Amino acid sequence: MIVPMPIIIVVTFAAVMGVAAVSTMVERRLLGFFQDRPGPNRVGPFGMFQVVADAVKMLFKQDWVPPFADKPVFLLAPIVGFMAVLLEFGVIPITPHWSIAGDLNVGLLFVFAMMGLAVYSVVLAGWSSNNKFALLGGMRAAAQMISYEVFMGLSLLGVVMTAGSFSLHDIVLAQSRCWFVIPQFLGCIVFLIAGIAETHRLPFDLPEGENELGAGFHTEYSGMKFGMFFLAEYAGVAMISALITTLYLGGWGGPILPPFLWFAIKVVFLICFFILLRAALPRPRYDQLMSFGWKILLPVSLINIVLTGAILLWQAGA
Amino acid sequence: MSETIETSRGDAVVRDALMAETMRGMAHVILHEEIAKDGLVNFWVSASDIRTVLFTLKQPAARLRMLYDITALDERQREHRDGLPDSTFTVSYHLVAFAGPHDEIRLKVPLLGLDPHVPTASDIWPSANWFEREVWDLFGVVFDGHPHLTRILTPPTWVGHPLRKDHYARATERPPYTLSEDQVFHEQEALRFDPSAWGMRKHSDNSDFMFLNVGPNHPSVHGVFRVVLQLEGEEIVDAVPDIGFHHRGAEKMAERQSWHTFIPYTDRVDYVGGVMNNFPYVMAVEKLAGITVPDRAQMIRVMLAEFFRIASHLVFYGTMVQDLGQLSPVFYIFTDREKVFEIIEAICGFRMHPAFFRIGGVALDLPNGWDEKIRAFLDYMPPRLAEYDKLVMQNPLFKARTKGIGAYTTEEAIDWGITGPGLRATGLEWDMRRVQPYACYDQLEFDIPTAVNGDCYDRVAVHIEEIRQSLRIIRQCVDNMPSGPFKAEHPLSMPPPKARTMHDIETLIHHFVSVTWGPVVPAGEARCMIEATKGINSYHLVSDGGTMSYRTRIRTPSFAHLQMLPLLSRGVLIADLIAIIGSIDFVMADVDR
Numbered sequence: 001m002i003v004p005m006p007i008i009i010v011v012t013f014a015a016v017m018g019v020a021a022v023s024t025m026v027e028r029r030l031l032g033f034f035q036d037r038p039g040p041n042r043v044g045p046f047g048m049f050q051v052v053a054d055a056v057k058m059l060f061k062q063d064w065v066p067p068f069a070d071k072p073v074f075l076l077a078p079i080v081g082f083m084a085v086l087l088e089f090g091v092i093p094i095t096p097h098w099s100i101a102g103d104l105n106v107g108l109l110f111v112f113a114m115m116g117l118a119v120y121s122v123v124l125a126g127w128s129s130n131n132k133f134a135l136l137g138g139m140r141a142a143a144q145m146i147s148y149e150v151f152m153g154l155s156l157l158g159v160v161m162t163a164g165s166f167s168l169h170d171i172v173l174a175q176s177r178c179w180f181v182i183p184q185f186l187g188c189i190v191f192l193i194a195g196i197a198e199t200h201r202l203p204f205d206l207p208e209g210e211n212e213l214g215a216g217f218h219t220e221y222s223g224m225k226f227g228m229f230f231l232a233e234y235a236g237v238a239m240i241s242a243l244i245t246t247l248y249l250g251g252w253g254g255p256i257l258p259p260f261l262w263f264a265i266k267v268v269f270l271i272c273f274f275i276l277l278r279a280a281l282p283r284p285r286y287d288q289l290m291s292f293g294w295k296i297l298l299p300v301s302l303i304n305i306v307l308t309g310a311i312l313l314w315q316a317g318a
Numbered sequence: 319m320s321e322t323i324e325t326s327r328g329d330a331v332v333r334d335a336l337m338a339e340t341m342r343g344m345a346h347v348i349l350h351e352e353i354a355k356d357g358l359v360n361f362w363v364s365a366s367d368i369r370t371v372l373f374t375l376k377q378p379a380a381r382l383r384m385l386y387d388i389t390a391l392d393e394r395q396r397e398h399r400d401g402l403p404d405s406t407f408t409v410s411y412h413l414v415a416f417a418g419p420h421d422e423i424r425l426k427v428p429l430l431g432l433d434p435h436v437p438t439a440s441d442i443w444p445s446a447n448w449f450e451r452e453v454w455d456l457f458g459v460v461f462d463g464h465p466h467l468t469r470i471l472t473p474p475t476w477v478g479h480p481l482r483k484d485h486y487a488r489a490t491e492r493p494p495y496t497l498s499e500d501q502v503f504h505e506q507e508a509l510r511f512d513p514s515a516w517g518m519r520k521h522s523d524n525s526d527f528m529f530l531n532v533g534p535n536h537p538s539v540h541g542v543f544r545v546v547l548q549l550e551g552e553e554i555v556d557a558v559p560d561i562g563f564h565h566r567g568a569e570k571m572a573e574r575q576s577w578h579t580f581i582p583y584t585d586r587v588d589y590v591g592g593v594m595n596n597f598p599y600v601m602a603v604e605k606l607a608g609i610t611v612p613d614r615a616q617m618i619r620v621m622l623a624e625f626f627r628i629a630s631h632l633v634f635y636g637t638m639v640q641d642l643g644q645l646s647p648v649f650y651i652f653t654d655r656e657k658v659f660e661i662i663e664a665i666c667g668f669r670m671h672p673a674f675f676r677i678g679g680v681a682l683d684l685p686n687g688w689d690e691k692i693r694a695f696l697d698y699m700p701p702r703l704a705e706y707d708k709l710v711m712q713n714p715l716f717k718a719r720t721k722g723i724g725a726y727t728t729e730e731a732i733d734w735g736i737t738g739p740g741l742r743a744t745g746l747e748w749d750m751r752r753v754q755p756y757a758c759y760d761q762l763e764f765d766i767p768t769a770v771n772g773d774c775y776d777r778v779a780v781h782i783e784e785i786r787q788s789l790r791i792i793r794q795c796v797d798n799m800p801s802g803p804f805k806a807e808h809p810l811s812m813p814p815p816k817a818r819t820m821h822d823i824e825t826l827i828h829h830f831v832s833v834t835w836g837p838v839v840p841a842g843e844a845r846c847m848i849e850a851t852k853g854i855n856s857y858h859l860v861s862d863g864g865t866m867s868y869r870t871r872i873r874t875p876s877f878a879h880l881q882m883l884p885l886l887s888r889g890v891l892i893a894d895l896i897a898i899i900g901s902i903d904f905v906m907a908d909v910d911r
Contacts, residue, residue, distance in 0.1 A: 283644075285718070
């Protein structure tokens with residue numbers, strides 16, 4: 001069945017925004033569950049309309065730009081962040097026939113380019129706010145996200161080498177016999193950790209670090225501009241979950257159930273895992289985060305590449 | 319060496335008299351010597367000798383002598399001061415030794431005139447710095463040579479010195495307050511931080527410093543506390559704590575409340591400590607009035623105080639972990655605290671500020687079936703603590719954030735006036751409940767938890783172990799609660815025993831006067847120190863033979879603890895500062911009073 005491209009684009013982006021909005025709700029309910037409290041349960045059945053209430057609140061708040069902020073950059077920052085995350089979804093193969101970019105042969109590189117762009121959003125927000133807390137948050141974000149992209153990229157090389165392609169479609173197909181999480185276990189762990197850092201979620205939410213920096217880079221943001229950061233964060237979580245699904249958990253592949261359901265189940269599972277992490281762990285210090293990255297994750301991902309290469313050469317020789 | 323002193327109450331207090339002996343060896347500096355109602359020796363020394371005396375008393379270092387408190391007294395309206403040297407303002411220094419048997423001494427410096435001067439002690443004991451600033455702020459006593467003698471509790475624009483007897487106590491005693499636009503501007507400008515006023519440079523040789531204003535409205539400063547950071551990147555070069563936002567003039571209020579009606583105010587000083595604050599106050603009044611509290615009342619007091627220790631330590635534990643970014647434990651811990659409050663509510667009728675203690679006893683007897691709820695809690699709590707150990711104390715990220723951060727030695731702690739868990743975390747086994755057992759602590763078995771390194775992790779560990787010890791104490795109280803009256807049969811007990819009023823008109827009149835005016839407490843001076851939740855809390859009362867206190871000095875542990883913050887935060891990152899603030903365990907109302 002071939003679906004027309006405009007429909008695919010509209011449905012995918014709408015679905016991503018819906019998932020991002022609903023995960024704010026799911027996160028609050030799950031955190032409530034983990035923390036022995038109800039969470040939001042008043043608006044609608046099981047509090048499901050809380051999402052709508054939040055959206056209405058954000059949309060109708062006064063559109064306020066602090067007088068001391070650098071206005072054009074201040075407005076641009078959340079847009080850049082939100083667009084970058086949305087575009088990343090363009091190359092994700094949700095089912096064999098459902099992907100905006102189709103079988104793009106540099107799919108993985110495109111994802112990385114967009115992630116690189118997302119860093120600008122946080123840094124520009126911190127800079128343009130003209131607030132010291134926001135600036136500290138922005139600086140932390142720049143250092144953290146740029147370093148963790150390095151390990152993220154290196155950890156993925158194992159997958160690319162094994163699958164022999166940068167196309168996400170091909171990578172999923174290459175996992176038809178065995179999910180890459182088994183041969184690429186080290187790489188998967190590094191990618192997961194780097195992914196948390198990339199989406200700056202607890203325990204790696206140092207750019208926000210509410211106990212230290214108030215709200216970090218988005219201290220001065222309110223209304224829908226804050227809402228875009230908020231949605232971008234949750235879309236980012238969905239994005240990392242979708243990437244891990246695609247790269248390590250066999251994408252849409254699985255028995256009996258239709259491909260889309262398999263994809264959704266895996267993504268939802270990973271999103272819940274992200275939320276559990278947030279409920280369980282304290283936040284490391286900035287320098288501890290950096291030294292963990294450069295002293296542990298970097299060597300581990302390099303070892304992963306060397307091992308993968310050696311095994312591939314040995315298999316090819318044999 | 320040690321001597322036994324008879325107090326006016328007739329009970330014997332054993333204490334070391336080394337400091338008193340040293341003083342008597344310097345007979346030429348002593349203007350006058352008296353024994354106060356609490357059995358403490360007051361030595362009157364002239365302002366010109368006080369530095370020499372303090373310097374001598376600080377030796378030898380091994381005795382760990384702390385300048386526990388500096389405060390003052392406006393003597394102008396005091397009538398009962400027979401034989402005391404002439405004085406307008408008397409500055410008193412309170413020294414306590416933290417090694418060997420209990421040894422305490424008070425030094426008093428009489429100052430004449432409305433512009434009194436006394437040399438500073440801040441270079442002898444660093445803890446004197448804030449105490450002297452407070453005395454200057456509230457009494458207008460100038461400490462010559464003080465490095466930064468500015469207002470600390472009142473705003474920088476304040477006019478007058480509030481604890482002077484001629485300063486108004488209520489808004490109705492002064493013209494209506496107005497705030498014009500110019501004044502608003504002036505007030506705001508006065509709060510602007512000026513680094514050069516603190517001797518800070520704005521640039522180093524190769525970079526500019528950033529000054530970051532943390533608080534008074536910040537999620538991790540535990541109330542209205544402001545600290546200005548001098549930053550190089552994220553590294554803290556120096557920090558200036560700014561307090562006073564929570565100052566409500568509790569000490570001034572005490573001079574306008576009857577001895578009895580001041581009790582609810584004390585609850586709100588360390589507002590997570592509840593009746594723990596009533597404890598030193600009522601005991602000090604009882605010392606002045608010579609009331610012996612019955613056994614049952616003593617044990618009810620101890621039991622409730624330990625419940626509040628648990629409640630306070632749970633708040634500390636939860637918020638400390640929350641400050642490090644761990645979101646969940648605080649919810650579990652507050653659920654436990656809620657169970658503590660259920661018990662307190664069942665006994666007292668109030669949750670957080672029960673004001674349950676009375677002069678001479680407690681407000682009510684224990685309700686029927688009180689012990690069942692408590693026993694259930696005693697069984698419930700230890701497994702929860704064990705679970706938090708796994709969740710928090712054994713968490714590698716938590717360890718990485720707290721071990722080796724904000725450490726100080728026992729000597730530093732003594733120099734800065736640190737008491738309580740923060741002192742015990744450095745390895746010094748010192749607990750007022752053991753050293754000078756008050757109430758019925760001498761009959762109870764408990765350990766004094768200590769740690770080794772004095773860092774953030776150790777402070778948390780000591781707090782948790784203290785919760786376990788408090789549970790142990792409460793179990794003993796439940797098992798051994800004596801029977802008998804819950805309030806002393808004494809004319810000055812409050813409220814007075816009603817049963818005695820109906821015999822003749824005399825007893826009725828006395829009852830009426832006692833209830834309407836409150837008790838007339840005999841003139842004298844007494845202070846009571848207890849091991850409160852956060853350290854040693856003490857109330858120092860001066861009675862002039864009236865229905866109200868002539869002077870109430872509240873020496874709280876948090877005040878001294880917060881003063882040490884700059885020392886701990888130099889050279890660490892902002893995130894560490896948050897961990898240090900969390901581990902100090904202070905409440906702003908306890909700092910500012």
